[in-house]
Structure formats: C-alpha cells, structure tokens
Amino acid sequence: MSTSPTPSRGIAPLLGNTLVILLLVACAWLFARLHEGAWWMAAPSAARGYAAAAAVLAYAGLTGWFLHRARVRERAAQPSAHASQDAVWVVHASQTGFALELADLTATSLRHSGVVVQRAGLEHLDAVRLKGMTRAVFVVSTTGEGDPPDPALGFVRQVMPQSLSLAGLQYAVLALGDREYAHFCAFGHQLDDWLRRHGAQPLFDLVEVDNADDSALRHWQHHIGQLGNGTDMPDWSAPRYESWRLRERIELNPGSLGGPAFHLVLEPTAGILPAWTAGDIAEIGPRHAIADVEAFLRASGLQGDAVVDWQGERMTLTDALARSQWPSSAGAPLFSTPQALVDACAPLPHREYSVASIPEDGALHLLVRLMQRADGAPGLGSGWLCRHARPGETIALRIRSNPNFHPPAAHVPMVLIGNGTGLAGLRAHVKARMHAGVTRNWLLFGERQRSRDFFHADELMTWHSQGVLEHLDLAFSRDDGEHRYVQHALLAQAERLRKWVDEGAVLYVCGSLAGMAPDVDATLRQILGDDRVELLRGDGRYRRDVY
Structure with a gap:
C-alpha cells in the first residue's frame, strides 16, 4: 500500500468543483436570456450591490479556508519520508473527524513534553513503514456494528492479513466508541490484538472512550504525558472536583531504601460519602506548596490577598496561583495587575491514584509514594498529598469509574x-x-x-x-x-x-x-x-x- 496519496485523490475533487461552477455559469446565462430590456423596474442601490459582493467574497473566503484546512490536515496525515528514528508516531483512523481532533491534541501534548512527533493517517501506513517505527500511539474510532472507519479499510484488508514481526514497536491505542452498540470499541480492540500478536509491546493498556467521556480522555492524556520529559500540560478538560478533607496521613515505611509511602484517609467536606466500586480511581487536583506561592508573589510584586476571577470562581490571587501553572518567574514582574497574572496561568493537570478502600470503610483511602523530580523537588501530586497538605486541609478530588478493573x-x-x-x-x-x-x-x-x-x-x-x-x-x-x-x-x-x-x-x-x-x-x-x-x-x- 502506497504511503502517499494517489493523484486521483487530489484531481477528482478539483474536476468536480470545476464542472459544478461551469454548470452554474451556464444556468445563469440561460436565465439571463429570458429577460428583455431592463431586468427590474428599478436598479438596486449601490449599498445592496456592495452587500451582495461582500457576501460572495465572504463565501469564497470561507470555502477557501475550509479547503486549506482540509489540505493541511491531509498533509499532516502523510508520513514523512525522513521521519526521525526516535519520533513518536501519532496515527489516526477517523470516521467523523473526532479521532483526528484527538490525534491533533495528542500530538500537541507530546510536542509540549519535548517529544519529536510524526503524524499519519492509518490509511497511509504500509508494512514497511510500520516495521520501521519504534513508538506509536493510535487514535481509532469504531463505526457501525464494530466496523473500522472507512479510511482504515485499506489497512485492514492489505496490511493486517500479512505476517509481520513488530518486535521493535512500542505502542498504545485510544479506542473511541459507544456503549449502546454491542461491539463497543471493536476496531480499537482488533488493532490492539493484532499489534500484540505480531510482537509489538504496549506502552500502556488500551484506553476505551465512551461517547467522548472526558475522564477517559484525561486518563489517556495522563499516560501520554509520561512519554515525554515530564513537562506538565493542562488537562484537555478539567475534572469537576469535589471538596474533600485530609483526615489522616501515616508514613508506612520509615527508613526504607525506597521512597517514603503514605497511607492517606480522606472524607468529603459535605459529609455525604459518594458510592464507588473497588478498582476505581481518585483524580486529585494538586497544589503548589504555600512557601513556593509566596516566593512567586514576592517576585511578581503583587499582593496575594487580591481577589481575582479564576476558572469561573472568585478567589484570592494566592489561592489561584496555588492551583495553577505559572508563567516564567523571570517574566512575573511584567504583569501589572493580579488579574493579568492569573490570565497568563493555566490549571495544574490532575494526578491519578488507585482507591484503596470501599465505601463501607466510611472514608476514601489512598496509598501514595512521595516521588522526586530530577532536581530533587517532590512530584506535583505526591508532594501535595504527602508533604505540603496538612491534616484538616481541603483536597480537590473526583472519583473516576474504572470499569476495566471492577x-x-x-x-x-x-x-x-x-x-x-x-x-x-x-x-x-x-x-x-x-x-x-x-x-x-x-x-x-x-x-x-x-x-x-x-x-x-x-x-x-x-x-x-x-x-x-x-x-x-x-x-x-x-x-x-x-x-x-x-x-x-x-x-x-x-x-x-x-x-x-x-x-x-x-x-x-x-x-x-x-x-x-x-x-x-x-x-x-x-x-x-x-x-x-x-x-x-x-x-x-x-x-x-x-x-
């Protein structure tokens, strides 16, 4: 299967559009011949003529923009002939365009983390290209009753029947589907099984997405973020956290050769314990240490008690900064007002931890190891939970259902x-x-x-x-x-x-x-x-x- 588009794919739409335009011109000429003399009792005003011309130009411009956007995406789907050996391939197979959008977001997240990215549509991959990859992530949808998207049919019929050795490939699959259909995410599972059978090694387990479920997409983004240099990137969709209280924290392994691990007990501030199932995940909204926030405020020259708008809420500048990624501290003094500083910030990405208890325990338990970054600083999520947050302090938390581990x-x-x-x-x-x-x-x-x-x-x-x-x-x-x-x-x-x-x-x-x-x-x-x-x-x- 060719890795570049055939000439007919680009010529056919052009010929079709040209024929339609010629047909419209011919119709206009025929209708014009039906009129004799003045075509209307009064000529239209100049303003109406200008408005009509503007409408035509706007339509032409919008059409041109859509065509340009389609060609840009088409070029992005073409594998480069000189792809870097250490590139991560982001491959999509889309029926309605949603998989393509998620592939674009995935590629952006990887680039933000310092990863070299190569984009491709699944329809443009052949056996030779696939065998040359070392890491690839596939974003694929399922259509109909478990069928692959139309653009992927060539790959399914021509490449998947081949006997390949993909032992050098590490991969991951984001499978899009709808649980209302009997064969949920069927093509994603089919692709995952095929890659495994041919020796490819999963970077992490397949992630299923039911009807664009934002929690599943955050889980995918969480895994994608670990493929790069550890640079944090805001969640594509921020979790709707609830307010919990840190009731207890106990270090379980003082003196261990490994990092310290803590047993945490949390309870909802509203007093009503939600239901969850063994195997579910706690999404945590981390915060910076208050000492770090105060140091950043001193560098900015702004007062932490100033009230600002942050993510649809009114709060102090100190509170907003505790929850956000900051612009470079070297540039902090350039922000003249607290709101200008906050507007330049982004929400801190969530962190995920397996829930270690059941609702019958009367509280939510976690088991968290304090992680350290390369510079010795504590990790974002574990540092907040294991070191910075004090017992009695509020924790932003959301329980995410994890049916694959129920x-x-x-x-x-x-x-x-x-x-x-x-x-x-x-x-x-x-x-x-x-x-x-x-x-x-x-x-x-x-x-x-x-x-x-x-x-x-x-x-x-x-x-x-x-x-x-x-x-x-x-x-x-x-x-x-x-x-x-x-x-x-x-x-x-x-x-x-x-x-x-x-x-x-x-x-x-x-x-x-x-x-x-x-x-x-x-x-x-x-x-x-x-x-x-x-x-x-x-x-x-x-x-x-x-x-």
Missing part, C-alpha cells in the same frame, strides 16, 4: 498480583470480597524489605489467617539472598496458577508499568502460553491497572 462475580476465583503502592487497588478488592463473604482470593505482593515495606502487614496477615485470603505469597527483593520479585513468587506457584485459571479465575495486576507489569506478563505467558493469555485478555479475565 471486580468479577462473587463466585469467580480472584488472583491479585502487584508491587509497591499498587497494593492500593488490590486492597480495595480484598475488602470488597471480604464484605461479600467471598474467600477464593489469592494475593501475590512484592516490595523491597519485609521489615520496612510490607505495607498493611498486620491487615494482610489477619486476612490470610482468617481465610479471606486463601493464599498469600510475598517477595522482598532487598532481603537476604538473590533478588526476588513478585513474578518469581508467581513462577514458583505455576501449578497452582494453572489450576486456578482452569477453575475460571480472573487475574488482576496493579503496580509499576515500567518494571513489574511486563515481567509479570512474561511470566504468565511462560506458565500459561501466549494463546491462553490472549484468550484470557479477550474474555476479560486478565485485567491491569498499571502506571
């Missing part, structure tokens, strides 16, 4: 695999199963040191002794002996895993995307075989919440 039916055995703060989502699942009186639960957990990093040890050991956890397998990589990780604990129980899978068990993996998740995936394939793992994925029996 629990199975009560009668289904459940295997939970995770490391580090990935225990959060697994802990919620065990709590939900315990609340439902279900005991066919098996947890495999890994961390650094048992003496320091065995998060919620008393709780887990009690659950095991009471039979809530039928099995509990642990791996601590920095204890005496050879480094042993959670995938090694899984491999040691290969026979039990096969038995549980044969009995219908569902596998849940939560934790690090960079190390644990691919190693666990490789171990599962070693134990069960690639075909069995792919079958589990297709049946919804292998689910991941990795970051």
